[in-house]
Amino acid sequence: MTDAVRRHDPEVRGFASDNWAGVHPEVLEALALANGGHQTSYGTDDYTEALQHVFARHFGERAQVYPVATGTGANVVALQALLPRWGAVITADTAHVNADECGAAEKVGGIKIYPVESPDGKLTPELVDRQSWGRGHEHRAQPLAVSLTQSTEMGTCYSIEEIRALCDHAHDQGMMVHLDGARLANAAAHLGAGLGEITTDAGVDIVSFGGTKNGLMMAEAVVVLTPERIDEITYLRMSSTQLVSKMRFVSVQLEALLAGNLWLRNALHANAMATRLATAAARIEGVRIARPVQSNGVFAVLPPEVAERLRKRFPFHTWDESTGEVRWMCAFDTTPQDVDAFVEALETEMRA
Numbered sequence: 174m175t176d177a178v179r180r181h182d183p184e185v186r187g188f189a190s191d192n193w194a195g196v197h198p199e200v201l202e203a204l205a206l207a208n209g210g211h212q213t214s215y216g217t218d219d220y221t222e223a224l225q226h227v228f229a230r231h232f233g234e235r236a237q238v239y240p241v242a243t244g245t246g247a248n249v250v251a252l253q254a255l256l257p258r259w260g261a262v263i264t265a266d267t268a269h270v271n272a273d274e275c276g277a278a279e280k281v282g283g284i285k286i287y288p289v290e291s292p293d294g295k296l297t298p299e300l301v302d303r304q305s306w307g308r309g310h311e312h313r314a315q316p317l318a319v320s321l322t323q324s325t326e327m328g329t330c331y332s333i334e335e336i337r338a339l340c341d342h343a344h345d346q347g348m349m350v351h352l353d354g355a356r357l358a359n360a361a362a363h364l365g366a367g368l369g370e371i372t373t374d375a376g377v378d379i380v381s382f383g384g385t386k387n388g389l390m391m392a393e394a395v396v397v398l399t400p401e402r403i404d405e406i407t408y409l410r411m412s413s414t415q416l417v418s419k420m421r422f423v424s425v426q427l428e429a430l431l432a433g434n435l436w437l438r439n440a441l442h443a444n445a446m447a448t449r450l451a452t453a454a455a456r457i458e459g460v461r462i463a464r465p466v467q468s469n470g471v472f473a474v475l476p477p478e479v480a481e482r483l484r485k486r487f488p489f490h491t492w493d494e495s496t497g498e499v500r501w502m503c504a505f506d507t508t509p510q511d512v513d514a515f516v517e518a519l520e521t522e523m524r525a
C-alpha cells in the first residue's frame with residue numbers, strides 16, 4: 174500500500190490543456206509491464222531497441238527514434254541537429270519554440286530564431302522568404318532551417334501539399350525542415366493520413382514527436398527522417414539534458430501508443446470533442462468561434478467577464494488578452510458529458 178495520498182478529484186476535468194489530462198489506462202498498464210527486474214539504462218534496454226521498429230513502421234525504414242522527456246527538449250535537440258553554430262531557424266511567430274519555451278533553443282542550443290508573423294500559426298513559402306536571405310553575409314546568422322508546427326498552436330493543420338511545398342521550398346534554398354509534432358497525432362487524425370505520410374513522404378527532415386498531449390506521461394521523441402543529412406544526435410541529447418536514465422519507461426509508453434492504434438483512437442476522440450464543443454458553442458449568441466477547428470483545440474471570443482465566471486467551474490486559458498480570445502482544449506479523456514455541461518454553463522453565463 175502506498176503512503177501517497179490522492180489530492181485531487183479524478184472526475185473533475187477542464188479545458189485548459191491536453192496536458193492537464195492524466196495517463197491513458199493502457200499506458201499505465203504498459204508501464205507496469207516494463208517494471209520489475211533490472212534493464213540497462215540510458216536507452217540500451219530492450220524496450221528502446223524495440224521502439225526503433227515501431228517508429229520505422231510509421232515513419233519509414235530509415236527513421237531513427239530518440240526518446241526524450243519533454244517537447245521543449247525534443248525541439249532543442251532536433252534544431253541543434255539541423256544547425257551549425259552560426260545557423261538560424263525560421264518559424265511562425267506563434268511557434269511554441271519561439272513564443273513559449275523561455276528561450277530554451279537560444280539558451281541551451283545557441284540557436285538564432287527568425288520569427289515571421291503568421292495569422293493562423295502556419296508558414297508559407299512566401300512567409301519563409303521574409304527571413305530567408307543574407308546567405309554568405311558574415312553579419313547575419315545563416316537561415317538554414319525552417320520549423321513548422323503540426324497541428325499548429327492555433328489548432329490549424331497544414332495539408333500534406335502545404336507541407337510538401339514548404340519542404341521543397343526550404344530544400345531548394347539549402348534549408349532543412351523540422352516539424353514540431355507535439356500534436357502530430359491530432360493532425361494525422363484530422364487529415365485522415367498516416368504519421369509518415371504527413372512527415373517523411375512530404376519531405377520533413379526531423380520531427381519532435383509528441384506523446385504527452387495524447388495520453389502519455391513525460392514521453393516524447395526526436396525522430397530523424399533523413400539520417401544521411403543529419404549528423405549523429407546521440408551526444409546532443411545528453412548535452413541538452415534529455416538523455417533519460419530509466420529510458421525503458423519512456424520507450425514502453427511510446428510503444429503502447431504506436432504499436433497498435435491508441436495514438437489514433439486518442440487523437441480522433443479529442444478532435445471529435447473539440448468539434449462537438451465548437452459546434453454547440455457557435456450556436457450561442459455572443460460567442461464567436463475564432464478559428465477553424467482542425468484538431469483538439471477551440472479558439473473563441475466571448476466577453477471577458479463571462480470567461481472569468483465560467484473558468485471558476487471549468488478551467489481554461491485566455492489566449493489573447495487584447496481581443497478576449499480564449500482557448501478550450503480537449504483531451505483523450507474529455508467526455509461528451511464534459512462538453513455538454515461546459516456548453517450549458519457557457520449558455521447560462523452568457524445570459525446572466
Ligand SMILES: Cc1ncc(COP(=O)(O)O)c(C=O)c1O
Pocket residue numbers: 242243244245246248269270322325326353355356385
Ligand atoms: C506545439 C508545442 N510544442 C512543444 C511543446 C512543449 O512541450 P513540453 O511542455 O513537454 O516541453 C508544447 C507544449 O505545450 C506545444 O504545444
